[in-house]
Amino acid sequence: MAEKLIKLPDVGEGVAEAELVEWHVNVGDLVREDMVLAAVMTGKATVEIPSPVDGEVTFRYGEIGDVIATGTVILKIRIAGEGAGDEEEIEGGDSGEEPRVKPAIPPVAALEQASEKKVEPLKPKAEIAASPPVAKALPHAAGAPRAEGEKPLAPPAVRLRAKEAGIDLRQVPGTGPAGRITHEDLDAFLNSQPGSGAIAAGLQPNKAVQEVKVVGLRRRIAEKMALSKSRIPHITYVEEIDMTALEELRTRMNGTQKPGRPKLTILPFLMRAMVKAIAEQPGINALYDDEAGIIRHYGGVHIGIAAQTPSGLVVPVVKHAEARDIFDCAHEVARLSDAAKNGTALREELSGSTITISSLGAMGGIVSTPVINHPEVAIIGVNKLAVRPHWDGAQFVPRKMMNLSSSFDHRVIDGWDAATFVQRLKALMETPALIFVEE
């Protein structure tokens, strides 16, 4: 019987020693040629040491973590069925094959190579050798496997987190020294936990929870919304408006625009219509101080325009819309929404509204349930304008239709009044000349 001595190979780069990082065999194990016996690590790479022969491990030197000098005999393998007594020295890896070097992060080629190898014609040793690098290369794929019955080793903070997440630490591989389970190991385990046990499809449940503190504008919005919704019993009334005539007028007005005049959107028409309707129903343009039990009707129509900005919803206010003509309204809306988006709007420009318009333009949907801007009593929501078939009594004709979804404080505005107001807006907007008639 011959014994082969496996020495720690020269792993290149002029290093004289390497750290033993993995043992794949124990004394007494039978090994086959090319099977990985151990892995050592230099500063840059991990090198696997394959067996040059078939045989039985009779001697093993060094423990994981030991730094071993190049040339040290680390294994002896008894070769079955060979002549007596002679010892043969072999440097690990020097079996006609280069030591397999696996860089810390494998290049794609290496992965491909590894998977290609698997397809090679039946040569079991090649597969054994090829698969470990793939598995090992993935971050946190596995620490040193714990021996059976070995308790998991983890610092108290990791244990606490695991407990709260309902994780049994015995299931978690540890990559730290002595197999210690680190926070990163726990993260990796939590992220790899399949919800249903099916990992195969490549769809992984994402268990990440990110905590976002509700601060600044977001918190103000949250408080304002909560206040409005908790204090005000909303009644929302939706009506469709035939915008064909208004659109025709608007297009014409924009077409014959004097230079320096702002482009008209629907909003200034709506604002002017509101001014008219409010003149007949002053109770809509009001602030309700519910603690004092007083409703304040305002002569001035100060229209808040809900605008989306990068940091959230803000409501700049067009003051005294009753005193502005349609171009002035358009100009003011454009100026204020720019200011709001740039964050340059003044405090006064963001407060003092007596009624609000909520409009998402093309994103306006068919119906919305706008939240009243407390302590106002009404909000007009503008939905999307779209060409819809309309039955004119004889046939379907294409009309430009738009819905208004409006909410009212039902404590102080009855359904009848709400409906009257919206019907008035409908009448004004469907016959836009009425908006401009001075009374």
Next chain:
Amino acid sequence: MKEITCKLLVIGAGPGGYVCAIRAGQLGVDTVIVEMAKPGGTCLNIGCIPSKAIIHAADDFAKTVAMAAGKNAMGIKADNPAIDLAKTMAWKDGITGRLTLGVAGLLKKAGVKIVVGRAKFRDGKTVAVETETGEQVIRAENIVIATGSAPVELPMLPFGGLASPSGAKVISSTGALSLTEVPARLAVVGAGYIGLELGLAFAKLGAKVTIVEALDRILPLYDTQLTQPVAKRLAALGVEVLLGTKVKGMSSNGEALLAETGSGEERRIAADKILVTVGRKPVTEGWGREELELDMDGRFLRIDEQCRTSMRGIYAVGDVTGEPMLAHRAMVQGEMVAEIVSGKRRAWDKRAIPAVCFTDPEIVSVGLSPDEAKAAGREIKIGQFPFSANGRAMTLSAEEGFVRVVARADNHLVLGIQGVGAGISELSAAFSLAIEMGARLEDIAGTIHAHPTQSEAFAEAALKALGHALHI
């Protein structure tokens, strides 16, 4: 009296009970705690704290006596030192008084209701408390039994036996901690940590102390390497230690303790006081256990890893649940139960419970001793570093003792740390942290330990185990 209902009722305001109640209060759990004496339990009132006070006083006194005898190497002299033990006791009582008030304050701050009286179970959800003003019934969703432990009595030497003008002759640790005069001759039965701590203290205070132990060694829970410096100190203080000796009882005239040595020889030990410290027993009677169906584990209440007893909604913490009967174990159990009751997921997952003997010198043990590690089938490496090679220990005239680290041979994971030496109790923090964090020898050796401190011996012990101690 109007019935109280609450979410959590804690019976006993010792370290396990009061910590449980404070934590529960912090977590917003509606909590009531019942205590028949002062809050703080054995630990604060008649155990850990007062004994440490007396030990400290005895140390100082012994040093002064040595100075007076011209035995001080530093050249300090003193004349005719004396101790007024009554004053010492008053000072000690001041400390315990402050601490018990502190605990009461903490309970109050946490919003815990304190009921003073003796609690007795009526059923698994109801407890009746005999208070000064009548019976108070308390109904609780969860109940924690934290009734603690009491000194074991010997039938032939009942506590309080042979009363005389200077009080009873046979005393427990409680009695020893309230003596107002140093007995001329003190016999101590039992060489466990309580007997040795108090025996050493009274020897330093001037008593002629004889310690009788049935086993053939002192401090049987620790290996002889650790106890040897203590044995040496006992001898230096003139304490006679009779090992393998059984107590037979009192002499007929009540003058002496009768004992029989291992060789069958009869001994008469003349004593003014006889301190019996043969262990502690869980308090499992007197609170209505008979009304419940609680499984036992020997003398103790059986608990699981969440301190749950065999009855739903009833927990137990501290000495009543088993060894080691240590305050810090009880506190951590109490804290855990409070969090469980508040809905958090918790279970006992500690790697080690440190144990400290406040003997002279002190002994600390955390985790596995070399023998225990070997018995668990581990191949181990041991590193031991003596304080005689530690500069700080020399400047403290405290060169006796060492730090010993026990680690796994394969991955150097630290399994246990022990040590003996003056003031070593304070190093227990580092020892416990190392084990709880899963430190390897390299972690300890790789941590900078301040110079000059006794803690350097810890790093050196780890280095020694790794084969390259620097200062030895």
